[in-house]
Amino acid sequence: MRKVTRFFWFCSGAHIDTLKKYPIEHNKYVGIGATIFFTALFAALSGGYAMYFVFSGNPLAVVFAILFGLIWxxxxxxxxxxxxxxxxxxxTTSQxxxxxxxxxxxxxxxxxxISRPLELKIFDKEIREKLKLAYMKGxxxxxxxxxKTYNQKYGMEMNRMVDLKKERDSLTxxxxxxxxELNQEVFGDKTNQTSGVVGYGTYAKQKAGVLQEKQDRLKIVMDELNRMDQYLGDRKNYEGLNSTRLFTDKQLDSLTNIAGFADRNWALGQxxxxxxxxxxxxxxxAQSFIGYxxxxxxxxxxxVKLMSPTGPYDVAISKLAEANLHLAEKEKERDIEVTDKVYDHHLDTDVEQRKKLITGQSEYDLGRHSYE
Structure with missing residues (x-):
């Protein structure tokens, strides 16, 4: 418990040697330090979870998440x-x-x-459902x-195909x-459209000719229809209509699993x-209260620091800060005095050396004159 207490003191930013002298303040700073520690722990989990989705799909996503979580x-x-x-x-209180x-x-x-990534995890199931609806709607x-684009680009061809289909149905x-009617004419059935004469006579040949013309026309229409159908089918492949399909449940699950942080954050807002x-x-x-x-x-x-009254530790820290400030000023003054003394000493030394040089030069000149 002593180690835990000292650890929470460290988390609170307290001066441990001073805090030890005031047992009445111990619990307050243990509580402050514990709050700071668990806030940092939640921040690490939140940052790691957010980074995991940033690198979702990468084999090193867990490593990046742990590393960023620790740093954050x-x-x-x-x-x-x-x-x-x-x-x-x-x-004062106002100050x-x-x-x-x-x-x-x-x-x-x-x-x-901190709260946003954790909200993403708390509402993970609802976010997945919202993303599935969004992906399906998209x-x-x-x-x-x-x-719509296909219909605008190939409207004339599609209208032509509709006309050909109508003509095909009519010809059929x-x-x-x-x-x-040809069979009735050949077998001699008397109607308003047949002569009633058995055999392949003049009327039967006429009806056979009309039938053949219609069959030839139907063949031309069918060939044109097949050609148009092939052309429009190729255009659908080119425009992506044939390859674009609605997502299956399995595809939707895969998409939500690899959804990035931006998509999940949008879904949370929705x-x-x-x-x-x-x-x-x-x-x-619910979202607001989690954030609050x-x-x-x-x-x-x-x-807690603002609401707590000024305790003996706060007074001691203030006095210690004043003492350290006063000591720093004294040391600064002492350094200035030492610097001045060193400067004066060097100045005196320079003066003495100059005097010696002048004296030595004078003695040299006097000796030279005596010799001469």
């Missing part, structure tokens, strides 16, 4: 630790709030960033667009009727809306 969690831990430890408890305002805003931003739209009916575009209040409140929870959790160490 350490960064959040260091930032929270600095935010809490930098709040000065010696000022403390003013001092903590930028830190609270930063904590809110961190809470939002595929429908794609097929409709391709069909006429041929069946003409063949039936969960709070119904199909008719109205707000789904229940889902919206993490924001509160991130701001909690700052709030």
């Amino acid at each position: 969690g350490t960064a959040i831990f260091n930032m929270d630790r600095y935010i809490v430890s930098s709040i000065n408890k010696q000022g 403390q709030i003013l001092q903590a305002s930028p830190r609270i805003l930063l904590a809110i931003m961190i809470g939002i960033v 595929q429908h739209s794609k097929i409709d667009t391709l069909q 009916k006429d041929i069946n009727r003409s063949r039936y 969960l709070s809306y119904n199909t008719n575009g109205t707000r789904d209040l229940d889902t919206y409140m 929870l993490f924001i509160l959790f991130e701001c909690l160490p700052v709030f």
